Amino acid sequence: MNKERVGNFYDVVWTEYIPEYEASEKHWRLFFSPGEVRGKAVLDAGCGTVIFSIIFARNGAGRVTGIDISPGSLGTAESLKEKFHLGNARFERQDMLRLPHPDASFDIVWAWGTVHHTTDPLAAVIELIRVLKPGGSILQAIYKKTKVTWIHEAIRKTLIRTPRWSWNHLDKGMALFGTPIVAFFKKREKSRKGEKLSELILDWYFVPIRHHYTPNEIRTFLEKRGYAIENYLAHSGRFDSSSNFVYKARNPA
Ligand SMILES: C[S@@+](CC[C@H](N)C(=O)[O-])C[C@H]1O[C@@H](n2cnc3c(N)ncnc32)[C@H](O)[C@@H]1O
Numbered sequence: 127m128n129k130e131r132v133g134n135f136y137d138v139v140w141t142e143y144i145p146e147y148e149a150s151e152k153h154w155r156l157f158f159s160p161g162e163v164r165g166k167a168v169l170d171a172g173c174g175t176v177i178f179s180i181i182f183a184r185n186g187a188g189r190v191t192g193i194d195i196s197p198g199s200l201g202t203a204e205s206l207k208e209k210f211h212l213g214n215a216r217f218e219r220q221d222m223l224r225l226p227h228p229d230a231s232f233d234i235v236w237a238w239g240t241v242h243h244t245t246d247p248l249a250a251v252i253e254l255i256r257v258l259k260p261g262g263s264i265l266q267a268i269y270k271k272t273k274v275t276w277i278h279e280a281i282r283k284t285l286i287r288t289p290r291w292s293w294n295h296l297d298k299g300m301a302l303f304g305t306p307i308v309a310f311f312k313k314r315e316k317s318r319k320g321e322k323l324s325e326l327i328l329d330w331y332f333v334p335i336r337h338h339y340t341p342n343e344i345r346t347f348l349e350k351r352g353y354a355i356e357n358y359l360a361h362s363g364r365f366d367s368s369s370n371f372v373y374k375a376r377n378p379a
Pocket of ligand 1: 238245
């Protein structure tokens with residue numbers, strides 16, 4: 127049920143939102159190079175509108191599998207697959223908490239902004255690790271727990287109880303109120319260009335499931351399982367957002 131709610135939410139919120147290719151690829155290069163992905167099997171877990179699947183495929187990955195629970199996003203994925211002639215990519219409707227793929231199927235698992243939207247993010251990481259080959263690497267961008275997370279969560283938990291029909295009015299009203307504040311901090315220029323503030327608000331405050339972690343919690347979780355942290359970004363989201371932190375970790379061979 128919760129899974130359905132998240133899938134339906136992303137059908138509405140992300141189906142038409144395709145993050146900027148260049149900014150995404152520039153960010154991707156902080157973690158991977160074409161040499162590292164050439165010929166590799168990649169899982170894009172929670173692929174959404176598949177921007178990172180496209181980047182992996184165009185940078186020489188041997189096989190890219192994108193999975194998501196949002197049929198709307200997967201529809202967009204199929205049309206982008208055609209547009210970019212991605213013969214080496216396939217997209218499937220799957221729940222990352224219960225993947226059908228055998229153990230050790232992938233060299234690289236990429237989970238950008240996704241495990242924190244599942245009912246059990248750490249179980250999701252365990253499932254993603256299960257399908258990773260020995261010596262493979264996993265990248266996760268996860269919402270950061272901060273001193274004010276509880277305030278954002280209190281707002282979100284109130285707003286998701288409001289009737290669905292009111293969301294477009296609420297997010298636009300909040301955007302009107304928030305625009306001068308955001309302009310003051312000059313956040314918009316750095317943020318997700320092409321996406322309206324009301325859409326960002328919808329994504330942030332109306333998503334049915336969201337969990338936050340401290341970087342230390344995730345580091346400890348990975349290191350306990352023998353993973354070596356290869357790269358850590360404390361403040362960066364794809365477009366310089368401070369809401370996420372990112373870990374790239376390698377599985378002991
Ligand atoms: C914030 S979007 C990120 C999309 C993409 N990774 C990107 O960075 O452009 C989160 C995605 O995770 C997907 N998702 C959430 N829970 C999931 C689950 N249990 N299994 C698979 N996908 C899931 C959502 O449907 C949504 O497309």
